[in-house]
Amino acid sequence: MSLLRVEDVHKSYDDLMVLRGITFQMDRGEIKVIIGPSGTGKSTLLRCVNGLAYPEKGRIWIDGEEVTDPKTNINHIRSKVGFVFQSFNLFAHLTALDNVAIGPVKVKGMKKSEARLLAMEELRRVGLEDKADAYPAELSGGQQQRVSIARALAMNPKLILFDEPTSALDPELMGEVLKVMMDLAKEGMTMLVVSHEIGFARAVADEILFLDEGKIIEKGHPSELLTNPANKRTKEFLHQIIELYGEEREKV
Amino acid sequence: MTEFFEFARTYLPVLLEGTALTLQMWAWCILGGTVFGLLLALGRVYGNRPIYALSTGYVELFRGTPMLVQVLFVYFGLPEIGILLSPIAAASIALAMNTAAYQAEYFRGAIQSIETGQVEAARALGMTQIQVISNIILPQALRMVIPQWSNEPILLLKYSSIAFVIGVPELMARAQMIGYSTFRFFDAFLLAALIYLILTTALAQGLDRLERKVRVPTMQIQR
Numbered sequence: 453m454s455l456l457r458v459e460d461v462h463k464s465y466d467d468l469m470v471l472r473g474i475t476f477q478m479d480r481g482e483i484k485v486i487i488g489p490s491g492t493g494k495s496t497l498l499r500c501v502n503g504l505a506y507p508e509k510g511r512i513w514i515d516g517e518e519v520t521d522p523k524t525n526i527n528h529i530r531s532k533v534g535f536v537f538q539s540f541n542l543f544a545h546l547t548a549l550d551n552v553a554i555g556p557v558k559v560k561g562m563k564k565s566e567a568r569l570l571a572m573e574e575l576r577r578v579g580l581e582d583k584a585d586a587y588p589a590e591l592s593g594g595q596q597q598r599v600s601i602a603r604a605l606a607m608n609p610k611l612i613l614f615d616e617p618t619s620a621l622d623p624e625l626m627g628e629v630l631k632v633m634m635d636l637a638k639e640g641m642t643m644l645v646v647s648h649e650i651g652f653a654r655a656v657a658d659e660i661l662f663l664d665e666g667k668i669i670e671k672g673h674p675s676e677l678l679t680n681p682a683n684k685r686t687k688e689f690l691h692q693i694i695e696l697y698g699e700e701r702e703k704v
Numbered sequence: 705m706t707e708f709f710e711f712a713r714t715y716l717p718v719l720l721e722g723t724a725l726t727l728q729m730w731a732w733c734i735l736g737g738t739v740f741g742l743l744l745a746l747g748r749v750y751g752n753r754p755i756y757a758l759s760t761g762y763v764e765l766f767r768g769t770p771m772l773v774q775v776l777f778v779y780f781g782l783p784e785i786g787i788l789l790s791p792i793a794a795a796s797i798a799l800a801m802n803t804a805a806y807q808a809e810y811f812r813g814a815i816q817s818i819e820t821g822q823v824e825a826a827r828a829l830g831m832t833q834i835q836v837i838s839n840i841i842l843p844q845a846l847r848m849v850i851p852q853w854s855n856e857p858i859l860l861l862k863y864s865s866i867a868f869v870i871g872v873p874e875l876m877a878r879a880q881m882i883g884y885s886t887f888r889f890f891d892a893f894l895l896a897a898l899i900y901l902i903l904t905t906a907l908a909q910g911l912d913r914l915e916r917k918v919r920v921p922t923m924q925i926q927r
Contacts, residue, residue, distance in 0.1 A: 530829065531830030535828035539821050541825035542822075542825070544819075544844060544920070545844045545920050555830070555831075558829075558835050558839055559831055587921045589921045607829060607830070
């Protein structure tokens, strides 16, 4: 059974049709990267997966539970799915450590002392144990994003969704975040990543999905899709982002 | 000058008795007004249509009518429908209901200034709406609101003097009584004013200390 199943998902905001029938599956340990022009529904798709947005047509299952079934306890599903936002969205009144610990405490009912140990462990995993007592405003963007990844990890998620995790960062800060993501990939984490970091996609993705106008236009292993895209629009798009983002950033 | 000190020594105990009553009313008003104000704010931000309408109507009603009218209405008006209150209770309730309306607006503003991204992040962790409000929104909103909210405890300390119109023997009423019995209104009111000034200054300092104590680095940054 696949970990994530997305079936014919449609979503519109008012009159604007954002997703027009998205279907794909992910197995445990798989990494998929979604690329595509802006306004094409990539973020919306991720938000549908953990129930932050509700599709008007189509169904989504995670780990055998149907996200799109109104009877499902959505909070229970969300506790198994990490979400890393473009703008970090750390809790401003909490230290890095408490940002990471609050999920296990409030959602899983873990003891505070235990959660803080766990949080420290996760901060170590993203290389920020020395920033445990810092507040978000005292951290750089790259550090904030790493804390937000630790926050997701502390819930012991089955799947992590990344919504353009490096787009809000200065170029020199992207590397540290991509490195953490690479490490996660090597550890076998299941990841669904919206990103234009082609270097990252090439290095770790099992499949790239090219989304355009609310549909998956083309998908394939990075070695094929990146070097030899079949679709004309994929080709144009790849050409554009390479111009925009430079050649690949594989130094990470 | 020595005359004034002489006068102060004689009548200060009487005024301080009134001050105790003033502070007692003030404490009830702040407690009741803050709790009720917070509920009104939550009703305005998160309430369904009827709750939103009720809380909004309440705020408009109490901000839109004079405080004097509210106090007189509670004390003289409510007995006609069978609600009989002592002067102190009537004044405390009216003032608390009044400050709640203003506080609700401060709270609402602070709640709405929390970035929606943080709310989404909390929901994405699996928190319920109530957990998000109590763990993410209120801890930040309440910190942020202190500078504006501080107006209300200070205003209320002064506005409590309005209670003298329904016969509450608080600080202002005592000063007037002393004035009538000694014909030294100047000294009596000056003394009362000084007491109010000392109290409000101390209160302002305390609130300032509270604000600094609960401040976290993040909150100073306005995005």
